[in-house]
Amino acid sequence: MSKVYINSVACISAQKTFDNSTFLDEVIAHDSNVISVVSPNYKEFIPPAAARRMAKGIKMGVVASKLALQEAGLENVDAIITGTGMGCVVDSEKFLSKLIDNNEEYLTPTSFVQSTHNTVGGQIALAIQCKGYNFTYVHCSTSFESAVIDAKLQLENNEEENILVGGVDESGEHTIKVHSLINHIKSENVKSSELLKSNTVGAVFSEGASFFVLSNKKQNTSYAEIADTQTFNTLPKKALEKTALDFLKENNLELSEVDVVILGNNGDIDFDNYYDVLSSGIFKNTQQVYYKHLSGEHNTVSGFGFWLASNLLKRQEIPEIVKLNQKDISTIKTVLIYNQYRGENHSFSLLRKC
Amino acid sequence: MSKGVAITGMGVISAIGNNVAENYISLVEEKKGISRISRIDTVHHDAIMVGEINLSNENLEKTLGLTPENNYPRTALLGAIAAKEAVKNAAIDDINEYRTGLISSTSVGGMDMTEQYYYKYFEDSECQKYIDSHHIGDSTKKIAEQLGIQESFITTISTACSSAANAIMFGARLIKSGKLDRVVVGGADCLSKFTINGFKTLMILSDTYSTPFDEHRKGLNLGEAAAFLVLESDEVVKAQNKKVLAYLKGYGNANDAFHQTASSENGEGATLAMQKALKIADISPNDIDYINAHGTATRNNDLSEGRAIINVFGENVPDFSSTKAYTGHTLAAAGGIEAVYSILALQNNHIYPNLNFKTQMEEFTITPQTKAKEKELTTVLSNSLGFGGNCSTLIFSKKA
Numbered sequence: 144m145s146k147v148y149i150n151s152v153a154c155i156s157a158q159k160t161f162d163n164s165t166f167l168d169e170v171i172a173h174d175s176n177v178i179s180v181v182s183p184n185y186k187e188f189i190p191p192a193a194a195r196r197m198a199k200g201i202k203m204g205v206v207a208s209k210l211a212l213q214e215a216g217l218e219n220v221d222a223i224i225t226g227t228g229m230g231c232v233v234d235s236e237k238f239l240s241k242l243i244d245n246n247e248e249y250l251t252p253t254s255f256v257q258s259t260h261n262t263v264g265g266q267i268a269l270a271i272q273c274k275g276y277n278f279t280y281v282h283c284s285t286s287f288e289s290a291v292i293d294a295k296l297q298l299e300n301n302e303e304e305n306i307l308v309g310g311v312d313e314s315g316e317h318t319i320k321v322h323s324l325i326n327h328i329k330s331e332n333v334k335s336s337e338l339l340k341s342n343t344v345g346a347v348f349s350e351g352a353s354f355f356v357l358s359n360k361k362q363n364t365s366y367a368e369i370a371d372t373q374t375f376n377t378l379p380k381k382a383l384e385k386t387a388l389d390f391l392k393e394n395n396l397e398l399s400e401v402d403v404v405i406l407g408n409n410g411d412i413d414f415d416n417y418y419d420v421l422s423s424g425i426f427k428n429t430q431q432v433y434y435k436h437l438s439g440e441h442n443t444v445s446g447f448g449f450w451l452a453s454n455l456l457k458r459q460e461i462p463e464i465v466k467l468n469q470k471d472i473s474t475i476k477t478v479l480i481y482n483q484y485r486g487e488n489h490s491f492s493l494l495r496k497c
Numbered sequence: 498m499s500k501g502v503a504i505t506g507m508g509v510i511s512a513i514g515n516n517v518a519e520n521y522i523s524l525v526e527e528k529k530g531i532s533r534i535s536r537i538d539t540v541h542h543d544a545i546m547v548g549e550i551n552l553s554n555e556n557l558e559k560t561l562g563l564t565p566e567n568n569y570p571r572t573a574l575l576g577a578i579a580a581k582e583a584v585k586n587a588a589i590d591d592i593n594e595y596r597t598g599l600i601s602s603t604s605v606g607g608m609d610m611t612e613q614y615y616y617k618y619f620e621d622s623e624c625q626k627y628i629d630s631h632h633i634g635d636s637t638k639k640i641a642e643q644l645g646i647q648e649s650f651i652t653t654i655s656t657a658c659s660s661a662a663n664a665i666m667f668g669a670r671l672i673k674s675g676k677l678d679r680v681v682v683g684g685a686d687c688l689s690k691f692t693i694n695g696f697k698t699l700m701i702l703s704d705t706y707s708t709p710f711d712e713h714r715k716g717l718n719l720g721e722a723a724a725f726l727v728l729e730s731d732e733v734v735k736a737q738n739k740k741v742l743a744y745l746k747g748y749g750n751a752n753d754a755f756h757q758t759a760s761s762e763n764g765e766g767a768t769l770a771m772q773k774a775l776k777i778a779d780i781s782p783n784d785i786d787y788i789n790a791h792g793t794a795t796r797n798n799d800l801s802e803g804r805a806i807i808n809v810f811g812e813n814v815p816d817f818s819s820t821k822a823y824t825g826h827t828l829a830a831a832g833g834i835e836a837v838y839s840i841l842a843l844q845n846n847h848i849y850p851n852l853n854f855k856t857q858m859e860e861f862t863i864t865p866q867t868k869a870k871e872k873e874l875t876t877v878l879s880n881s882l883g884f885g886g887n888c889s890t891l892i893f894s895k896k897a
Contacts, residue, residue, distance in 0.1 A: 206754050223752075229632050230655065235691075239608075242694050243615055247540045256884065257693035260604065260633070260655035265885025270753040274769060277752040277887060278663055282634040282653040289652040293667060296674050321618050321628045376599075376651040386648075442632075468607055487638070 145297045146357035149366045153210035154450040155180050155203045156351040156438045161210060163310035166454050167462040170437060172336065176329040178321055178349045180438045185206075196253060197266075200232035200313030203352035204263035207305055212271070214364055215356035221303035222276035223264050224294050225311065226286030228309070228442020230260035232315030240317070262313050267477055276303070284484035285374040286310060287353070287443040288492065292372050298359040309354030310443025316344065319348060329410070338410040338436040346409040349439025349464045353446025356454075358444050361497060366453035367478075370394050370493040379488045383420045401429055402475045403455060406467070408437040413418055414486050420480060421466065431467035445482045445490060452478040452494045501736045501897045502669045502780075505586025506727035508579040509837045510747050512548030513718050513825045525851050525869065529823050531706055531718050538870035539690055542630050545702050547688060548720025548825025550575065550672055553848075555579055561643065566628040570607035573636035575723035576685030577643040579833075583681060584644055587727035589740070595678035595733055598650040599644035600661035601725075602684035604829040606633030609689045613691045644681065650749035652753050655829065657883030658791075659750070660684050661724065662832030662891055666748040668728050678733050683725030683833035692719060692828065697756065701795045707826075709819035710799050710865045712856040717793045720825020724833030726840075746876065746894040747780070749773025753886030759797050764805030767791075767880060772811045782810045782878065784886075785892070787848050787872075789839045790865070790881040792819020793826050796846060802880060815878075816866045818851035832881035832889060839877040839893045846874050879891030 154160040158171055158176045171181065180203065182234070185194055188206045197205070204448055205224070212218070234257040256262075261279035270279050280289035287310030294306040322328050329345040338347065357369065371394050378386060391398060404426045406418045422431050432455075438447040455461055455475055476496045483489040512517065512530025513523035523530065534547045539688060552560075557566060557574040561581075569577075582601075584592065610627035618622055637653040648670075653722060654664045656842060661684030670680035686692075696702050703716040726745075734741060751773060754767025755844035760766065791802055806814055820838050827834060842848060876894040884888075 167793045238695065239612060239615060239691060242690060243612070247694055250694055252695070252698040252758075255691075255698055258695075259884045260656050261657055261883075261885040261887060262757070263756055264656075265752070267889065268754045268886060269757070272754050274535055274752050274754050274766065275749045277885070278655070278750065279656050279885075280652055281578065281632075281655040282637060282651070284631065285652065286634070292650075292676075293670070296670055297675070315657070315815060317615070321625075325619060325625055325628050327629075353862065373646050374652070376638065377647045382648065414767065488634075 147298045150358045151214035151356040153207040154353040174334045183479040206310040207352040207354040208267045211354040213434045219469045220305045220307045222306045224290040225264040226280045226290040228286045234258040235318045236315045283488045285488040288490040305358045310446035311352040314442040335436045341410045346440035367456040368495040368497040372492040375489045405432045405476045405480040408433045409440040430470040432465045448480045501746040503741045506583040508582025509724040511607035513720035530758035570610045571687035573639040574857045576640045579723035580725040583725040592645045598663040598680040600682045601637040602654040602664040607631040608691045619812045656887040659881040659883035659887045659889040660829035663795045663888035679729045684827040685723030686830045688721045690890045707794035707852040709794040718825040720827040722827035723832040747774035747778025747892035750889045760801035764801040768808040768887040769804035770890040778892045786874045790879040791818045791882045818866045822852035839879045
């Protein structure tokens with residue numbers, strides 16, 4: 144079985160993360176309940192005529208994929224595997240509201256065609272003429288992890304050599320409004336620095352795209368090795384610690400060998416207690432890191448978590464802004480990422496220095 | 498990696514039947530499930546024909562034993578019915594006895610409820626329960642709940658009309674690699690105004706019965722359906738002395754990389770998908786006894802797929818037919834129901850006729866099988882082609 148490496152990273156988020164020459168050097172302090180991405184100059188990557196037809200999610204996905212290819216020094220890949228929790232909501236909303244408002248008349252196909260969940264994967268394939276395997280996973284907060292699991296299987300078995308893997312989700316106006324109605328979004332603005340002290344229900348919603356070239360060939364640009372990713376549709380709080388320990392054991396690791404644990408706390412008082420089980424339990428003495436105060440919450444935001452883990456391992460530094468506690472670590476060798484959303488679709492991922 | 502994966506259970510609900518047995522009877526008796534639409538109030542009522550399932554949401558909820566406060570969209574209801582039949586067919590009593598996963602697929606998910614309550618959500622708190630069942634992963638979550646799958650790997654694939662074929666493919670990888678012992682795979686899609694109007698704007702809906710591979714084909718009939726298979730590892734099959742219905746022998750996915758919705762005229766993506774599947778199965782084109790084609794009856798699909806079949810099989814194209822004229826095009830579920838039909842064809846040595854075919858297409862000389870045919874079948878190939886250039890092929894066989 145071959146090892147699987149992250150050979151490049153590209154992250155478009157609510158911070159200026161698309162520029163890999165910096166690493167959270169300057170952080171934008173948000174004060175909102177819905178935050179947008181810091182956009183790269185899309186025109187540099189997409190012809191203007193094509194860009195006009197594309198919703199933000201497609202643009203983010205296409206550009207993040209091009210950045211990831213660039214850094215890996217590749218023109219093309221063997222396969223493209225995308226994750227998205229909500230799909231192309233902007234085009235879906237556009238088509239559906241017109242359909243309802245005009246009683247099924249005067250509709251045009253563009254927004255319908257682009258509303259399809261695999262639009263981003265298809266558009267990337269078109270742009271780079273990749274005729275290989277092309278899958279899109281759409282499963283809540285484990286959409287991105289599903290894509291990673293699929294890619295990892297194929298690379299381990301040497302079926303492919305380079306696979307572009309990414310997660311993308313865009314904000315849609317109607318989607319935001321209805322999720323506010325059911326309190327999945329915080330009703331008040333929250334300062335980034337106060338996220339975990341908000342003491343309120345719901346999350347700060349956001350959008351973003353993270354793409355990576357995964358490969359079974361290590362190269363100079365490699366960030367980390369992905370040792371394992373597992374997901375669980377349900378996981379009661381009382382089973383969390385055991386599941387985490389079993390996961391480490393399957394990877395021949397002792398608890399003490401985890402140098403950094405990245406937690407997906409999003410400030411939702413109803414569900415952050417899952418993270419508390421681990422941070423005040425078995426990982427009490429481990430360096431803890433969080434990131435959703437920087438990125439906000441969306442279904443594929445764990446791609447930001449992967450981006451963060453990759454950088455911690457490659458740069459061997461932990462920006463103060465992401466630290467939840469202070470521990471001395473000489474070398475960062477092993478990073479564990481745990482995420483869940485609203486108590487469901489839990490994931491554990493293990494990244495190693497390479 | 499050339500060993501087949503055992504299929505030990507299957508379930509289906511479609512316009513031609515509410516379970517596997519009913520579907521097979523309709524296929525053999527050549528009964529179409531295509532009619533005018535009755536469950537959705539659409540201005541296109543007289544301009545389209547659809548493959549509608551003859552059960553209301555209330556009927557389906559009752560069958561599943563759901564309480565009135567449930568928030569199941571129709572996709573989840575259909576999916577749960579078919580998945581439960583598959584698990585029962587596989588004689589599974591304790592779903593969590595082995596590491597069991599679920600890979601479902603859909604294109605619309607909870608869109609049927611979203612389009613009903615889009616504005617009503619802001620006035621009526623009663624319907625707000627459906628807000629969280631809009632995203633398509635929710636239907637998979639509900640199917641897992643119905644099957645009792647807990648603390649396990651579940652996910653959802655959405656690659657338009659090849660979705661269920663891709664769910665089956667990924668399930669096979671997970672079994673082969675030993676990640677899971679058992680996996681329920683398939684897909685579900687209900688009819689919705691959203692898809693009816695979407696396909697209408699693309700001008701690919703027929704105003705009458707669809708006629709796959711016919712020179713005068715006018716487009717597709719949309720349909721709704723759900724279908725699931727149970728895949729199990731050799732170890733489980735051996736330990737439980739399981740009856741194997743068929744083996745998933747080969748699979749392949751490729752991208753046409755030609756256009757967001759249209760297929761290339763030369764059928765490159767479909768050609769690559771079939772070639773990959775044959776390679777994984779480690780068999781030659783001559784070993785294929787029957788092709789269950791995607792055959793949607795759009796001008797573009799049938800030409801592109803027909804050319805792809807010729808690319809792969811040359812002069813010796815096996816018997817082929819599309820079953821879309823029976824069921825309509827059931828989008829994400831299509832690869833699932835056609836997997837069930839392919840396995841039924843193998844079990845019964847029966848090739849279904851391509852209904853409604855009259856006139857040979859001008860662009861090539863291959864002709865679909867137009868009459869039911871009894872013939873010893875060992876290996877069947879099934880195609881599913883979707884938006885985004887997504888092309889998938891599955892190969893089913895009696896032999897491991």
